[in-house]
Amino acid sequence: MHFFKEILAKSLAPLVAIDANILMEWIETPPDKRLGDLAFPCFQLAKTMRQAPQAIAADLAVKLTNEPLFKQTEAVGPYINLHIDRKQALLHWLGQMEADRDFFTSRRGAGITVAIDLSSPNIAKPFSMGHLRSTIIGTALANLLETDGYRALRINHLGDWGTQFGKIIVAYHRYGDVEAIKQHPIQELNALYVRFHEEAEANPTLEHEGRAAFKRLEDGDQATTELWRWMVAVSLEEFNKTYAMLGTRFTHVLGESFYNDKMDAVVEELSAKHLLTVSEGAEVVMLDDANLPPCLIRKSDGATLYATRDLAAALYRYRTLGATRLWYVVGGEQRLHFQQLFAVLRRMGYDFADHCRHIPFGLMKIGGKKMSTRKGQIVRLQEVLDEAVRRAREIIDEKNPGLANATETAQAIGVGAVIFNDLKTNRIHEINFSLDQAVAFEGETGPYVQYTHARACSVLRKAGLLDASHDSDGWVTEPLANDATLAELPQVDDITHDLIKTIAAFAETRKRAIDEADPSLIAKHVLDVCQAFNRFYHELPILNAEEPLRHLRLKLTDANRLTIRAALTILGIGHPAEI
Numbered sequence: 001m002h003f004f005k006e007i008l009a010k011s012l013a014p015l016v017a018i019d020a021n022i023l024m025e026w027i028e029t030p031p032d033k034r035l036g037d038l039a040f041p042c043f044q045l046a047k048t049m050r051q052a053p054q055a056i057a058a059d060l061a062v063k064l065t066n067e068p069l070f071k072q073t074e075a076v077g078p079y080i081n082l083h084i085d086r087k088q089a090l091l092h093w094l095g096q097m098e099a100d101r102d103f104f105t106s107r108r109g110a111g112i113t114v115a116i117d118l119s120s121p122n123i124a125k126p127f128s129m130g131h132l133r134s135t136i137i138g139t140a141l142a143n144l145l146e147t148d149g150y151r152a153l154r155i156n157h158l159g160d161w162g163t164q165f166g167k168i169i170v171a172y173h174r175y176g177d178v179e180a181i182k183q184h185p186i187q188e189l190n191a192l193y194v195r196f197h198e199e200a201e202a203n204p205t206l207e208h209e210g211r212a213a214f215k216r217l218e219d220g221d222q223a224t225t226e227l228w229r230w231m232v233a234v235s236l237e238e239f240n241k242t243y244a245m246l247g248t249r250f251t252h253v254l255g256e257s258f259y260n261d262k263m264d265a266v267v268e269e270l271s272a273k274h275l276l277t278v279s280e281g282a283e284v285v286m287l288d289d290a291n292l293p294p295c296l297i298r299k300s301d302g303a304t305l306y307a308t309r310d311l312a313a314a315l316y317r318y319r320t321l322g323a324t325r326l327w328y329v330v331g332g333e334q335r336l337h338f339q340q341l342f343a344v345l346r347r348m349g350y351d352f353a354d355h356c357r358h359i360p361f362g363l364m365k366i367g368g369k370k371m372s373t374r375k376g377q378i379v380r381l382q383e384v385l386d387e388a389v390r391r392a393r394e395i396i397d398e399k400n401p402g403l404a405n406a407t408e409t410a411q412a413i414g415v416g417a418v419i420f421n422d423l424k425t426n427r428i429h430e431i432n433f434s435l436d437q438a439v440a441f442e443g444e445t446g447p448y449v450q451y452t453h454a455r456a457c458s459v460l461r462k463a464g465l466l467d468a469s470h471d472s473d474g475w476v477t478e479p480l481a482n483d484a485t486l487a488e489l490p491q492v493d494d495i496t497h498d499l500i501k502t503i504a505a506f507a508e509t510r511k512r513a514i515d516e517a518d519p520s521l522i523a524k525h526v527l528d529v530c531q532a533f534n535r536f537y538h539e540l541p542i543l544n545a546e547e548p549l550r551h552l553r554l555k556l557t558d559a560n561r562l563t564i565r566a567a568l569t570i571l572g573i574g575h576p577a578e579i
């Protein structure tokens with residue numbers, strides 16, 4: 001409805017001398033379609049125009065008849081009810097969409113760099129469901145921002161530093177089985193970490209040993225550093241398998257250790273700005289004014305912390321990478337940490353602190369259970385993904401046994417199912433993951449959306465507009481929007497009008513998804529598009545329709561295809577042309 005609202009707002013603006021953007025907010029959609037497609041209440045105008053709202057409505061209803069989009073305008077009390085001329089609407093909307101005037105891309109972010117902190121798993125620990133959600137949501141947000149002209153930096157802030165490495169090193173020397181570690185590095189290293197905590201309960205000197213080992217690492221001891229490097233390497237090897245499968249790319253992979261030589265400067269700057277207070281031997285920034293507990297910067301033994309590394313990282317992103325907006329896609333449990341981080345940056349006098357944003361998300365549970373790596377329960381993400389792909393393959397072999405590139409297609413569908421399942425829920429909500437539901441071809445699933453896309457491709461293939469197993473990122477139908485064809489078309493039926501409205505509204509949803517940093521708006525909208533298209537496909541002939549209706553219906557099939565494709569691309573999901 002966005003375009004139609006815009007036209008009404010623009011037609012009204014000169015008549016009432018109020019900005020069209022303000023008028024847009026006042027336009028309503030009548031609860032009963034029979035009353036009209038749009039309604040405009042005249043109450044607010046009564047003050048400025050010093051007339052009764054009824055009189056204003058009567059006057060404007062007459063003046064608005066000049067706009068060809070409105071078939072019928074009628075004053076009902078203080079309201080103007082407007083019926084849209086569906087053919088005019090179609091013409092108008094297609095013109096906009098074919099020219100991509102703000103439809104799939106826009107330029108609101110031109111010249112602005114956003115750093116998106118995403119994924120950021122911890123070395124020597126399994127890639128958790130939380131890291132999966134961060135990777136999926138962060139990627140979708142980066143894709144969304146890029147459609148709006150922003151430069152999006154995709155930064156993997158690997159957890160490769162901290163006292164836990166001292167603990168793992170101690171456990172490695174005490175209980176490590178080198179062969180087992182070589183076979184299943186992450187699993188074994190994580191088991192050592194779990195073991196350390198168990199043993200330390202009975203033997204508190206272990207904690208001390210752990211701290212000493214981390215100190216050796218911080219001081220650059222060669223043997224310790226080599227061991228640490230190896231842990232980083234084997235962990236990355238595992239993570240990269242997951243990234244390859246998900247199709248995740250990063251512009252920067254910078255672990256916490258990257259900031260080791262950048263932290264003294266941060267501490268000095270804090271000190272020069274008189275922000276450091278000594279508390280029980282440690283250096284902290286007091287945040288009482290912001291109603292937050294103090295932010296710990298340096299421990300009494302001189303060790304820096306997670307927050308210190310995040311401060312250095314934020315300044316690096318701002319100064320060196322040129323980002324003026326910093327987004328952090330990290331689970332809700334780190335809310336306080338980010339509040340403190342942003343409060344410290346504000347206190348240091350950085351204006352970009354107001355453009356820092358923690359983007360939290362809810363837990364992903366499997367079979368109703370939360371997974372904890374501390375206790376050693378691990379859901380192997382790789383296994384979930386492999387299983388999803390295997391099931392997608394089964395369905396393909398059953399539905400379309402001769403499919404040419406069945407392996408890639410099964411991969412796109414299986415992985416797409418897991419991603420879509422995540423992104424269709426408002427990110428803040430918990431997700432209960434069920435593989436059965438996620439890979440189903442029916443219901444609100446990724447495969448259903450991909451299948452609808454493939455169906456549109458197939459129609460266009462049969463019309464000779466697409467060739468086998470290819471799809472195109474541009475229109476494959478000829479432009480339709482001219483008055484002569486329009487005159488020959490019959491009146492636009494409800495099903496078609498509904499499809500047009502749903503597709504037309506995508507442009508507004510895309511911008512809203514960016515403003516609210518919520519890719520689920522895209523996922524939900526594309527489900528509506530699929531539903532509208534499938535109804536259109538089942539109830540109206542496309543290839544067998546008479547011209548120019550056939551041309552129109554192919555055009556709408558093409559528009560549907562491009563919209564689903566754009567949505568899937570934003571979500572980071574593949575769009576096979578044939579399934």
Ligand code: ARG
Pocket residue numbers: 117120121122157158159310313328330
């Ligand atoms: N590695 C951290 C964890 O798994 C997440 C890091 C998030 N990013 C950041 N800049 N703090 O808990």
